[in-house]
Structure formats: C-alpha cells, structure tokens
Amino acid sequence: MRSRHAAAERAAAGGLLRERFPILGRSVNGRPLVYLDSAATTQKPEAVIAAEAAYYRTSNANVHRGLHTLGDEATRLYEGCRSAVAGWLAVAPAQVSIQRSATAAINLVARGWDHHLKDGDAILVTEMEHHANFVPWQMLAARRKLELRVLPVTDGGELDLARLDDLLDGRVKIVAIGHVSNVLGTVNPVAEICGRARDVGALTLVDAAQSVGHRPLAFADTGADLLVFSAHKCYGPMGLGFLVGRPEVLAELEPLEGGGEMIEWVRLEGTTWAEVPHRFEAGTPNVAAAAAFPAAIALLEELGLADVRAHEQELTGYALEKLAALDGLVIFGPGDPARRGGLVSFHDPQVHPHDLSTILDQLGIAVRAGHHCAQPLHRRLGVVATTRASFGVYTARDEIDALVAGILEARKVFAP
Amino acid sequence: MSLGPIDDLYREVILDHHRHPRGRQPLADPDVTAEGRNPSCGDEVTLQLNFDGDRISAVGVDARGCAISTSSGSMLADLIEGMTVAEAEKVADAFRGILHGGELPADLDLGDLEALQGVQKFPVRVKCAILPWVTMLDAIIAHKQGRAPRPVSTEGVNASGAPMDVNVKERDA
Structure with a gap:
C-alpha cells in the first residue's frame, strides 16, 4: 500500500500518460489548457x-x-x-x-x-x-x-x-x-x-x-x-x-x-x-x-485500474485540502477522498458559478458550472448551481493549483 | 495577472449593479408579472410592470443568477421606467444588436447598459445578459394581447436555427 501511495503521489504531481492525449497540448485563450471537466467527458487518447x-x-x-x-x-x-x-x-x-x-x-x-x-x-x-x-x-x-x-x-x-x-x-x-x-x-x-x-x-x-x-x-x-x-x-x-x-x-x-x-x-x-x-x-x-x-x-489496463483509482483519490484529497483553505468556500459531499470519486463540487458565495467559469476559462481552465443534470440534488443542497472540478488520469496536481489561483483571481474581480 | 477581456466584461459599473440591484422592490399591484428562466444554467428573473397608458410607469426586477444577468436586470429597471412601450422595445432591440456584435447606436442613450457591450466577446454569456430583456418583451406582448405571460428562456435555438433570444416576438406571430 505504501508503495502504491508513493506511486500515486508521484503520478498526481505530473498526471498519467498526458502525452497520449493530443488535446492537452492545445492552448485556450492564450494559456495552456487545464481540463478539469472529465466527469462531463474525458479526453481521448491518440489510440482511440x-x-x-x-x-x-x-x-x-x-x-x-x-x-x-x-x-x-x-x-x-x-x-x-x-x-x-x-x-x-x-x-x-x-x-x-x-x-x-x-x-x-x-x-x-x-x-x-x-x-x-x-x-x-x-x-x-x-x-x-x-x-x-x-x-x-x-x-x-x-x-x-x-x-x-x-x-x-x-x-x-x-x-x-x-x-x-x-x-x-x-x-x-x-x-x-x-x-x-x-x-x-x-x-x-x-x-x-x-x-x-x-x-x-x-x-x-x-x-x-x-x-x-x-x-x-x-x-x-x-x-x-x-x-x-x-x-x-x-x-x-x-x-x-x-x-x-x-x-x-x-x-x-x-x-x-x-x-x-x-x-x-x-x-x-x-x-x-x-x-x-x-x-x-x-x-x-x-x-x-x-x-x-x-x-x-x-x-x-496498461495503467491498472487500482492505480487509476489511487491517482484520482490522491488528486481529490489534494483538491479538497486546497479548496477547503479558501475562506468561505462551501464544498459538497463526503470529506474523506476514499469515499469519493474524482471530482469536487463547490459553491463560492463571493462569485456565482457562471462568472467563475468565465474567468477560469480566460485562464485556460475548463470547469463545469451549473446544475450538472441533477436539479433535485441542487435543490436539496440549497443552491441553483455549483462549480465542479473533475479529474482524469492525465490530471496533474499543478492543475489544481491553477484552479485555486484562478478562484482567487475571480474573487479579486468581485471583491467589494 | 491581467485577465484581458475579463476586465472589459466585469466593469465596475456592472459589479455595482450586481451588488446593489435597482428596482428589486416588488410592485404592490403589478399589471403584469413575467418569469424568465435559463434552465441549463439556472438564471432566473421575475419582472413586473405597471402601465400608464402607453407608458411604463413602474418596474420591479428580481434577477437571481450570475453578475451578468443580475446587472442587466438592474439596468433594465433603471432605464425603462418612464419610457413608452415603443421606446423600451427599441432599447431591447438595440441591446440585442450590441450583444451580437453590433456597434452602440448613435441616436440612443443606453446609459449604464452600454457597459455590457463587453459581453459580445463572450458568446456563451449572451443568454445571461438578454434574459431580463426577453422577459420584458414577453411581458409587454402579454399585456398588449391581454394574455398571461409565459415563462421564457433564452437557451436553445428556434425553428430557423437562430438563438432563442432573437425571436420572442416571432413566437407570438
């Protein structure tokens, strides 16, 4: 387990097999693409x-x-x-x-x-x-x-x-x-x-x-x-x-x-x-x-699904930790990454999800903003929309750092 | 860090309307109450109008959503109160033109609304900015026709493939 954990940590730092996914080489709005919308659809490897x-x-x-x-x-x-x-x-x-x-x-x-x-x-x-x-x-x-x-x-x-x-x-x-x-x-x-x-x-x-x-x-x-x-x-x-x-x-x-x-x-x-x-x-x-x-x-299969899972869990734990450090941000779902899939949805009382999504997009960061095809759940959560960051095998830890930096930029725009 | 066109989009006047929306007070006895909703993104607006003959005598706008939709609703309340129906429709048409890439009209003072010109660089946000205005147009048509307003949305496309926001009027044709 320890070696798997260490491997997952190394993988999380750089992402797995990023070079196999051609789209990850493009830029968006002049910035390298940071794709954090894999729960909507994952990117496709060259082989596919x-x-x-x-x-x-x-x-x-x-x-x-x-x-x-x-x-x-x-x-x-x-x-x-x-x-x-x-x-x-x-x-x-x-x-x-x-x-x-x-x-x-x-x-x-x-x-x-x-x-x-x-x-x-x-x-x-x-x-x-x-x-x-x-x-x-x-x-x-x-x-x-x-x-x-x-x-x-x-x-x-x-x-x-x-x-x-x-x-x-x-x-x-x-x-x-x-x-x-x-x-x-x-x-x-x-x-x-x-x-x-x-x-x-x-x-x-x-x-x-x-x-x-x-x-x-x-x-x-x-x-x-x-x-x-x-x-x-x-x-x-x-x-x-x-x-x-x-x-x-x-x-x-x-x-x-x-x-x-x-x-x-x-x-x-x-x-x-x-x-x-x-x-x-x-x-x-x-x-x-x-x-x-x-x-x-x-x-x-080449990666091994146990390692794929370990990678997503590692990233999710990292994202939960970094996002929780943002003052006032409300994170939904279980706090333990072992009980979660590779995604984190949150609500920032300072910036509406659409405004956040637009600002992040200017930084090349793709997230999902909205109700994610789950309106009854959002009603239960008491919000109309949330912002969701979701991860794939190719996701690297510094992409989560970019997300956090982007949220801080958005907060600057909306600061009273 | 420079955010480029973001600075154009979220200009101070827009953020001010977002933080302190005008016309938020519901009307005590509205002639018409219309609802606009963009289901996929969750923006909602409730718009109330009172008429004095051909003139819009009072406006209540409760916009719930992103900064673009709430500020647009607030500016609407500021701008159209006291206008004739024809003037308000002209403003809505001009604003729509701007959002779709047109120039500011020379013969029309759009006031704070001109600040939302930056939205034209963000096509996915046009539906947010136009929602209160389409809701207003439907409220006006409903009032003219003596029917109840119908919930409007600015998502999707119409039969001719144009964005929905272009054609609320055609819906009644």
Missing part, C-alpha cells in the same frame, strides 16, 4: 482517435449483414468491443448490449419492464441521481401509475440508508441508483442496497457512468441485475454506451426499438426477436465508436 479513423479508412461496412470481407471485418470489430467490455467487467459477451449511451440503456430498461409492473407498484431512486437515472423512471411512473419513491441525501452528502427500511418494501419493483454521484462524488454502497432490493424482489439497476474505468470494477461487485455506463466518460468515443445484465434478467427485458438487426424472422403476421443482446440493438449501430473503445480499455 486513431482506431476510430482507421475503422472508416480501412474497414467501414455495415455489421452482421454483408457477406464480404469488409462486412466481416466491421462485424469482428463491433463484436470485439462487446467481448472487450465483457472481459473487462467479468461477464459473458451475451450479457453486454451495445447502446448509443448510458441514457439510452436506462430508457430501454424503463420501457422494457412493463409486463412485470402493475398499478400501485413503486420505483425507488435516490435524490442524488443524474437526470438520466431519474427522468426515465419519473416518466415510467407517470405512464404506468406507479409511485416514485426517492431515497434522500443526508447533510453530509451521503444516501440516508436509515430511510431504506421505510422506503423499500414489497411494492417496490425497481431500484435504480447511481454508483458514484456526478455532483457530490459520493461512492454509494450499491452492493448493499441491491442486496436488500433483491430481498424484496425488486429489479436493480446501477448507473455506473462515473465509476466504470475509474476504479477496479466487476459487474458482480455491484450486486445489480443491470448496469449501465458510457464509453465517453472513460476515455472512449462519444455515441457509445452499454447495458450489462444478468442473463435471466436480460431475457425478460422487452426490446424498445424495432427494426433491422434485432429480429429473427419477420413475417406479415408477426416477428420473432433475435437472441439477447442483439434484440436490443435495432438499426445500424455506431460501429466506429465500438471499434475504438477497446483502445481506451487497453490504456486503462
């Missing part, structure tokens, strides 16, 4: 960019169709992505459905479980969910006259597990929770919650958009029936997300979209569906993105 371009240059064809060489290559690349993700999360390839985003995957589940639901059933979500894991359930509840229950967040920014007994009873048929909060950074005890949900017979879905690729994680670790994540938040291309599930659960899920690729036989009288997971993949998918994503997985 090259793989996506190479697909179009050399192998472009539609998948599972043409009986020609290019069609075969495209299909191998597409299915190779499925296998790579399956190996990464320690499941079988048939347990991985390739979707266009994590949001699309959640919507698929929210539309595909109807035959297991009846009036008066309940869905349990949490107050810290990203809108992607809140609105689809709210829509389902409205459509099917279900009760939407919300597990509250404590003042310390963690789920109020003491309320779980009240909220999780036999009427709850679906439990949907985020693994790592995109605002608070809180790492939720998903395995415990999923276990208790299973005891009452509820389907469980974990939104792992902020955790896959940021810490060692096997599907089984989450205890969930279903898990979703997106490639672009872990160094992969945009337009690619995944639904991972237990085989017996995926077999029960109805497809959302009809079309090509998802069918077995189509007759005028009716259609039978292709096997799982292809029945969830109607239409031409983003084959180029799928062809490129394994390069992102390879980079993370």
Whole structure:
C-alpha cells in the first residue's frame, strides 16, 4: 500500500500518460489548457482517435449483414468491443448490449419492464441521481401509475440508508441508483442496497457512468441485475454506451426499438426477436465508436485500474485540502477522498458559478458550472448551481493549483 | 495577472449593479408579472410592470443568477421606467444588436447598459445578459394581447436555427 501511495503521489504531481492525449497540448485563450471537466467527458487518447479513423479508412461496412470481407471485418470489430467490455467487467459477451449511451440503456430498461409492473407498484431512486437515472423512471411512473419513491441525501452528502427500511418494501419493483454521484462524488454502497432490493424482489439497476474505468470494477461487485455506463466518460468515443445484465434478467427485458438487426424472422403476421443482446440493438449501430473503445480499455489496463483509482483519490484529497483553505468556500459531499470519486463540487458565495467559469476559462481552465443534470440534488443542497472540478488520469496536481489561483483571481474581480 | 477581456466584461459599473440591484422592490399591484428562466444554467428573473397608458410607469426586477444577468436586470429597471412601450422595445432591440456584435447606436442613450457591450466577446454569456430583456418583451406582448405571460428562456435555438433570444416576438406571430 505504501508503495502504491508513493506511486500515486508521484503520478498526481505530473498526471498519467498526458502525452497520449493530443488535446492537452492545445492552448485556450492564450494559456495552456487545464481540463478539469472529465466527469462531463474525458479526453481521448491518440489510440482511440486513431482506431476510430482507421475503422472508416480501412474497414467501414455495415455489421452482421454483408457477406464480404469488409462486412466481416466491421462485424469482428463491433463484436470485439462487446467481448472487450465483457472481459473487462467479468461477464459473458451475451450479457453486454451495445447502446448509443448510458441514457439510452436506462430508457430501454424503463420501457422494457412493463409486463412485470402493475398499478400501485413503486420505483425507488435516490435524490442524488443524474437526470438520466431519474427522468426515465419519473416518466415510467407517470405512464404506468406507479409511485416514485426517492431515497434522500443526508447533510453530509451521503444516501440516508436509515430511510431504506421505510422506503423499500414489497411494492417496490425497481431500484435504480447511481454508483458514484456526478455532483457530490459520493461512492454509494450499491452492493448493499441491491442486496436488500433483491430481498424484496425488486429489479436493480446501477448507473455506473462515473465509476466504470475509474476504479477496479466487476459487474458482480455491484450486486445489480443491470448496469449501465458510457464509453465517453472513460476515455472512449462519444455515441457509445452499454447495458450489462444478468442473463435471466436480460431475457425478460422487452426490446424498445424495432427494426433491422434485432429480429429473427419477420413475417406479415408477426416477428420473432433475435437472441439477447442483439434484440436490443435495432438499426445500424455506431460501429466506429465500438471499434475504438477497446483502445481506451487497453490504456486503462496498461495503467491498472487500482492505480487509476489511487491517482484520482490522491488528486481529490489534494483538491479538497486546497479548496477547503479558501475562506468561505462551501464544498459538497463526503470529506474523506476514499469515499469519493474524482471530482469536487463547490459553491463560492463571493462569485456565482457562471462568472467563475468565465474567468477560469480566460485562464485556460475548463470547469463545469451549473446544475450538472441533477436539479433535485441542487435543490436539496440549497443552491441553483455549483462549480465542479473533475479529474482524469492525465490530471496533474499543478492543475489544481491553477484552479485555486484562478478562484482567487475571480474573487479579486468581485471583491467589494 | 491581467485577465484581458475579463476586465472589459466585469466593469465596475456592472459589479455595482450586481451588488446593489435597482428596482428589486416588488410592485404592490403589478399589471403584469413575467418569469424568465435559463434552465441549463439556472438564471432566473421575475419582472413586473405597471402601465400608464402607453407608458411604463413602474418596474420591479428580481434577477437571481450570475453578475451578468443580475446587472442587466438592474439596468433594465433603471432605464425603462418612464419610457413608452415603443421606446423600451427599441432599447431591447438595440441591446440585442450590441450583444451580437453590433456597434452602440448613435441616436440612443443606453446609459449604464452600454457597459455590457463587453459581453459580445463572450458568446456563451449572451443568454445571461438578454434574459431580463426577453422577459420584458414577453411581458409587454402579454399585456398588449391581454394574455398571461409565459415563462421564457433564452437557451436553445428556434425553428430557423437562430438563438432563442432573437425571436420572442416571432413566437407570438
């Protein structure tokens, strides 16, 4: 552990494999880019960019169709992505459905479980969910006259597990929770919650958009029936997300979209569906993105996810320490970096998040300002908007120093 | 450290309006109350108007958000009270033109509002500056048409692909 800690400290000072990320060489407003918005989307390594371009240059064809060489290559690349993700999360390839985003995957589940639901059933979500894991359930509840229950967040920014007994009873048929909060950074005890949900017979879905690729994680670790994540938040291309599930659960899920690729036989009288997971993949998918994503997985495997996690934790601890030293700054979420993902959201009573973001941008520093697609959580926190700094493998400690210096500059502008 | 265009953006007169917003007092009996909201960034403004014939006789503006939106709302309250509706609309049009890169009009005194010219170098902030004015335009249209104001936003684009702030009037056409 000590040597890992020492290694993480060295890595935090300089960032990991920065030279592999071409965009980090550019400047913004005349300053070197300081990219602290990795929770919105991570930057892409050269290997991913090259793989996506190479697909179009050399192998472009539609998948599972043409009986020609290019069609075969495209299909191998597409299915190779499925296998790579399956190996990464320690499941079988048939347990991985390739979707266009994590949001699309959640919507698929929210539309595909109807035959297991009846009036008066309940869905349990949490107050810290990203809108992607809140609105689809709210829509389902409205459509099917279900009760939407919300597990509250404590003042310390963690789920109020003491309320779980009240909220999780036999009427709850679906439990949907985020693994790592995109605002608070809180790492939720998903395995415990999923276990208790299973005891009452509820389907469980974990939104792992902020955790896959940021810490060692096997599907089984989450205890969930279903898990979703997106490639672009872990160094992969945009337009690619995944639904991972237990085989017996995926077999029960109805497809959302009809079309090509998802069918077995189509007759005028009716259609039978292709096997799982292809029945969830109607239409031409983003084959180029799928062809490129394994390069992102390879980079993370090269670093080792334990070291990736140690690096993010080290940076988060450093950021918490430096930001806490700024007089009056309010930091949200747990104080212990071991209980957080690689991000810190804060509110500066002296400078509104938009004004801060504009001033930081002039210094070449990219942060997120706003509600981060989590309006119910911001209401709970009592603020309309926060500023969020989030970290990736390439983030270096001096970039956090630049952030702190930038906040002080902004305060100078707004000083009475 | 020089912040370059930032010094143009956050000029002292803007910061003064932000710290001490004018017209914050709600009207006791407003003829119209309109709400503007930019959902993605969270800026909000509640704008109240009283009319005396064709003239705007009283203005209440409660802007909650960044310095650009709050100062713009404060300047609006300062500027349009006592103007005719046509004059207020002309100011809104001129201000919009400036935010989108135009010159200050020679025939119109925009007062403190001229200080917000610096926003034109920050396209992502135009929606903050224009929000109180679009809200005002909707309040005026609603008053003329005798309908309730509808919440307005200056985010997104309209059917022709122009930014929303350009076309609150067209919405009613």
